[in-house]
Amino acid sequence: MTWPSWNLLAQSALSGLFVGSLYGLIGLGLGLSWGLLRTINLAHFAFTFAAAYLCYQLSTQGGFDPLLTLLVIAPLFFVVGAALHWVMTRFEVSPFNSLLLTFGLTAIIEAGIQAIWSADFRRLESSYGQQKFKVGDLFVPVPELITLVMSAGLALALWAVLRHTDLGKSMRAAAQDAPIAAAFGVNQRALGLLLAGTCAALAGVAGVCLSLSFTLAPSQIYTWIGVVFATVMMGGLGTALGPLIAGVVIGVSEALTMAVTAPSWAPIVSFTLLIALLLLRPGKT
Amino acid sequence: MNPNSFWRSAVAAMSLFALAATAQAQAPVRIGSTLALTGPLSATAQIHKLVGEIYVEQLNKRGGLLGRPVEWIVKDDQSKPDLARTLYEQLITADKVDLLMGPYATGAILSAMGVAQRYDKVLVHHTMGVPSLAKYDMQFPAWSLGADPGNTVPNTVFSALAAAGKTPKTVAIVTSKFPSIHFMSLGAREVAKKLGVQEVLFLEWEFGNRDFGPIAARVKDAKPDFVWVGAIGLDGNLLLDAMKKIDYSPPLHFHLYPAPGPMVQSADANGALSVTIFEDHPPFNTPPVAAEFTKTFRERATKANLPETAVDTQAAASFTAWQILEAGVVATKSLDDKAIAAWLKKNKVPTIQGVLRFDGPNNFGDDLMRVKQVQNGRWVVVFPPDVAAPGVKLVTK
Numbered sequence: 001m002t003w004p005s006w007n008l009l010a011q012s013a014l015s016g017l018f019v020g021s022l023y024g025l026i027g028l029g030l031g032l033s034w035g036l037l038r039t040i041n042l043a044h045f046a047f048t049f050a051a052a053y054l055c056y057q058l059s060t061q062g063g064f065d066p067l068l069t070l071l072v073i074a075p076l077f078f079v080v081g082a083a084l085h086w087v088m089t090r091f092e093v094s095p096f097n098s099l100l101l102t103f104g105l106t107a108i109i110e111a112g113i114q115a116i117w118s119a120d121f122r123r124l125e126s127s128y129g130q131q132k133f134k135v136g137d138l139f140v141p142v143p144e145l146i147t148l149v150m151s152a153g154l155a156l157a158l159w160a161v162l163r164h165t166d167l168g169k170s171m172r173a174a175a176q177d178a179p180i181a182a183a184f185g186v187n188q189r190a191l192g193l194l195l196a197g198t199c200a201a202l203a204g205v206a207g208v209c210l211s212l213s214f215t216l217a218p219s220q221i222y223t224w225i226g227v228v229f230a231t232v233m234m235g236g237l238g239t240a241l242g243p244l245i246a247g248v249v250i251g252v253s254e255a256l257t258m259a260v261t262a263p264s265w266a267p268i269v270s271f272t273l274l275i276a277l278l279l280l281r282p283g284k285t
Numbered sequence: 286m287n288p289n290s291f292w293r294s295a296v297a298a299m300s301l302f303a304l305a306a307t308a309q310a311q312a313p314v315r316i317g318s319t320l321a322l323t324g325p326l327s328a329t330a331q332i333h334k335l336v337g338e339i340y341v342e343q344l345n346k347r348g349g350l351l352g353r354p355v356e357w358i359v360k361d362d363q364s365k366p367d368l369a370r371t372l373y374e375q376l377i378t379a380d381k382v383d384l385l386m387g388p389y390a391t392g393a394i395l396s397a398m399g400v401a402q403r404y405d406k407v408l409v410h411h412t413m414g415v416p417s418l419a420k421y422d423m424q425f426p427a428w429s430l431g432a433d434p435g436n437t438v439p440n441t442v443f444s445a446l447a448a449a450g451k452t453p454k455t456v457a458i459v460t461s462k463f464p465s466i467h468f469m470s471l472g473a474r475e476v477a478k479k480l481g482v483q484e485v486l487f488l489e490w491e492f493g494n495r496d497f498g499p500i501a502a503r504v505k506d507a508k509p510d511f512v513w514v515g516a517i518g519l520d521g522n523l524l525l526d527a528m529k530k531i532d533y534s535p536p537l538h539f540h541l542y543p544a545p546g547p548m549v550q551s552a553d554a555n556g557a558l559s560v561t562i563f564e565d566h567p568p569f570n571t572p573p574v575a576a577e578f579t580k581t582f583r584e585r586a587t588k589a590n591l592p593e594t595a596v597d598t599q600a601a602a603s604f605t606a607w608q609i610l611e612a613g614v615v616a617t618k619s620l621d622d623k624a625i626a627a628w629l630k631k632n633k634v635p636t637i638q639g640v641l642r643f644d645g646p647n648n649f650g651d652d653l654m655r656v657k658q659v660q661n662g663r664w665v666v667v668f669p670p671d672v673a674a675p676g677v678k679l680v681t682k
Contacts, residue, residue: 217328
């Protein structure tokens with residue numbers, strides 16, 4: 001086996017960084033919902049794809065810039081997420097049952113996407129798709145760079161909110177001990193709606209980023225579940241920076257594996273990392 | 286009984302008998318099948334559904350089968366081979382269909398084949414990619430890829446390059462590990478070796494791979510004259526996208542089973558090679574049956590909002606499957622599965638992809654795969670010359 005060139009390794013690592021940032025962005029809302037609301041929201045993946053299709057529709061039919069569609073998509077999904085949380089609270093759905101309920105919802109959304117856009121592949125051809133620039137010998141594609149910037153920006157912003165604001169502290173307090181937090185005047189119901197809406201809006205942002213770089217098909221909703229769950233578990237539930245860091249670690253590890261050995265080994269990497277982490281850091285996720 | 290009452294009763298009884306006989310004569314021939322109407326294979330299954338609807342409609346306009354109308358019962362196997370098995374069992378035992386039509390995709394076809402074998406039913410199937418797995422005596426393939434496509438198809442591809450004066454000196458073979466793809470790519474390795482083409486890179490990835498950046502970078506580093514991409518679905522598009530992002534465009538590139546619509550619509554895919562049994566241009570669409578079918582398919586596919594509206598391998602194989610079944614029933618004048626199977630094994634069937642025979646290993650006949658290329662936003666057959674689109678040649682950089 002010949003050792004790959006440094007340029008190949010660096011270009012591969014860059015590719016892994018970009019795809020890892022998308023893992024992190026999808027995982028961000030999922031992890032916050034799981035950690036702070038105790039809702040394992042499988043429908044998060046369906047929201048992501050629904051947003052991607054909506055971006056595709058608004059851009060190809062409406063002629064909107066894909067990034068401008070965020071002005072519609074993020075608030076829309078905020079409302080959807082908050083409404084779903086209201087239903088779950090109203091019917092006192094347990095964390096395990098939330099998994100089942102949102103799985104069913106995912107199947108319904110998938111069927112809806114298929115009914116509207118058909119089962120065939122859809123590709124968003126945007127002006128961003130053709131753009132790239134060079135840093136030294138490395139090529140940097142603009143759509144993936146947008147994803148990285150969005151992912152890092154949102155993760156940092158949410159980290160700052162959770163860490164340094166009363167709102168964030170209230171959210172974390174409610175997640176740790178709801179009755180005590182309520183005794184201190186934390187309005188758990190309102191915070192729950194706000195957080196659930198934010199998580200769904202994050203799925204909307206992830207969907208827009210997904211549509212910039214990937215061809216869409218309804219059944220692909222399920223292909224992201226494994227690796228994003230690994231990302232969330234590694235990054236830690238309820239944390240803002242964890243999924244991004246874990247996503248990048250997984251993405252870069254997979255990419256370097258593909259650059260150095262057989263690409264078919266790459267999927268093993270994320271789960272090996274997860275198992276190693278669970279063994280070495282029990283109770284930390 | 287007085288005579289008048291007797292005659293009245295007799296006439297009434299005879300009328301009832303005649304009515305029942307007419308009803309029996311016009312009872313539809315029920316043909317049952319499953320398709321992956323939902324799930325990961327549903328994009329392609331929509332094509333098969335559309336073709337089946339068109340064929341049955343046209344067949345009924347021609348008078349149906351054996352003077353009876355044809356009713357097609359199609360169930361959704363959700364892209365799950367295990368569900369396909371259950372549904373075929375249901376079609377035979379509960380729905381009591383007269384004949385079976387195969388599902389789409391190798392896994393579901395194998396499931397249906399097991400059930401057909403248990404009940405001695407003929408199974409004509411659309412696009413089964415691994416001929417060596419088709420062991421049942423009364424199964425008949427509609428996709429003419431030959432009994433040994435792992436050898437014959439790569440030979441056809443390298444022959445096409447040689448005929449264009451572009452025999453490669455080096456090749457990179459990169460492939461999905463998807464079963465019906467992988468063995469073909471391994472066959473390409475053997476063929477390249479026999480032809481003295483140096484293999485500078487061989488890579489495999491798991492089905493569903495998302496990041497093609499590192500694979501593209503490795504292909505670029507290897508500098509091959511020709512890239513064989515063992516692609517299924519979007520793999521080819523994703524790899525070309527990743528190549529473009531690092532400013533690389535392969536000199537010659539072949540994609541085994543790409544999603545035809547996305548590939549032909551991609552700005553980066555011009556010059557991409559693939560294989561086909563039928564394309565929507567002369568001489569394929571010249572015969573009246575093919576001309577009518579391609580026209581109807583275009584109209585219906587447009588109406589159904591399918592991204593690709595031209596007939597190609599999937600639609601042609603699907604149409605062929607119905608032609609094979611019809612030919613068997615018409616020739617034997619019966620719905621007897623054993624009689625139909627015996628006739629098909631001994632006779633050739635003219636279809637829109639050519640004349641098919643079923644007397645080879647596992648009932649597979651000739652390899653009728655042709656080489657096609659994306660040229661100016663459409664797929665055109667470029668090899669062999671006798672079926673190439675008029676005035677078209679394989680183009681290279």
